[in-house]
Amino acid sequence: MGICVSGKPEEVSNLFLLTQCDHDAKRIAEELMEDVQVFHSIRNMCGYTGTYRGVRVSLQGLGIGNVSASIYVTELEKEFTPACFVKVDGCTALQAHLQPGDFVLAQTVYSTSAINRRQFRNRVFPAAADFDLLYQASQRAEDAGWNVHVGPVVSIETRSEWPVAQKFARFGALALDLEMNQVYTVANREETPVLGLLRVFENHETGACYTEEQCCATYMELARFALDLLIVQDATVRPKRTTRVDPRTENLFCENK
Amino acid sequence: MLIRNLIRAPKGAIAKTVILPGDPLRSKHFAETFLQDVHCYSEVYGLFGYTGTYQGVPVSIQTSGMGTTAMTECAHQLIENFGCENLIRVGSCASNHEKIHVGDVILSTACACESNCNVPEFGNYDFVPTGDFELMRIAYAFAKEVGIPLHVGVTGCYDLLYRDLDEIPLLCSEMEGAALLSVAARYPHVKAMLLMTCGSHLTRTDEFIPAAKRSQGMFDSMMKLALEVAVHRNGGI
16 A cells, blocks of 8 residues: 555556646546546545546546655556556746647656656656657647647746746746656656646746636646547556666666566 | 867758768768768768758758767757758667667657756756657658657667666667757757667677678668658758
8 A cells, every 4th residue: 555545456547647636636537537436535635536438547636746746656656557647737838939728748847856866866867758649649639729839848846946947948848837757757767658738827928827717627628638648548557678677776667567 | 179160061051951970971871872962061070961952852961970079069060050950860879678679760759868968057957858849740650651660768868888777767878869959959940859770789689780790771761761851841951
């Protein structure tokens, strides 16, 4: 049993939709899914499993920030056998040409956090989306007529990091969020396909922003898009590669699961 | 001393789309095999540069040399001095992954960089050199269409050729990619992408082919993907 996530393997799907807050997960479960069961309720950050268009999908909130997200995704990996993660969230655009409502597909994630430096011995870990998922999502978003932007985003830690976020923007960061770096890092480490789907709720450069009602409505459109993408993914558990175990990092990367 | 003129060519001699091998002999092979109306515009440092056309579209091939310093200088001068906008590295790499074999083609989503090339800008913050999605999707779709097997994922950019195995899970490793993507990231109008062909395997000795015995033809599939991207971008000169 994990510290933050628990449940029996038969209670969850291998296809996971991730949200920042439990309230959003609950709303998606209630409004878009059927036959929903709660598979744990630790720390009031419940895990839900239900069906969407006849396919079983599990939902899990991650809390705020990279630290919390790292714990949840790591425990999902330890407790279950995830085959795909899709995270949905709103974001703040850092480029003037992005409008509220636009889709941002996170290809890679920059970070202001030191969270990866210790485990990767002061190297920058290239937190990146699964390219096939990214490609599928961009095609689907374009076919649906959304304005879609694909590129790096930056996960910041505190509000005082705005100047750093703007520097990242000068090097291509499209938007900022708070958790995507660790969602990608943990999934990449475990070789689980992952993708972050973001919707622009406000633009830091232009000042344009959605009202609370617009955010709620467009968030659910995003969740529906994510579920449509998730249910066509392969839910079978793929063997993970046999990874060399570096004695200096102990069992950082697991052997075949 | 900084390298002031790594590439010596008159204005207008280099196309907006430049394909960047590390090895000058591979540049020569690609120029002679794939380009029409081709001429060599630079031989400085033995790093041959060629311009020609492919399916009627102007394309240049510029040798970068080895390492992040050589690539940084090369990319910087192509952008600043010649107005190049689409930079595609076509390199060789070593496989870090059991599923990638000698001769396979790899498209890099992003690079794990071990050099300090981004420290002056970002210090201890994590900047991830990232391939341009527009270029990548052209290569990816074309590979699917014509049946070129393609591995896509994160790759390593090392400073040392002879070293211990990496603990970061990567598809493969090479020595110039992060420098190209990092230079391109400074210019909003410049797009860059990394293609590689596996030339050796870090964990399987049975696949080792000495460099002197490798045929330049084993890199042709990768070059076809790069040229397809060049045709789509059609940047002219």
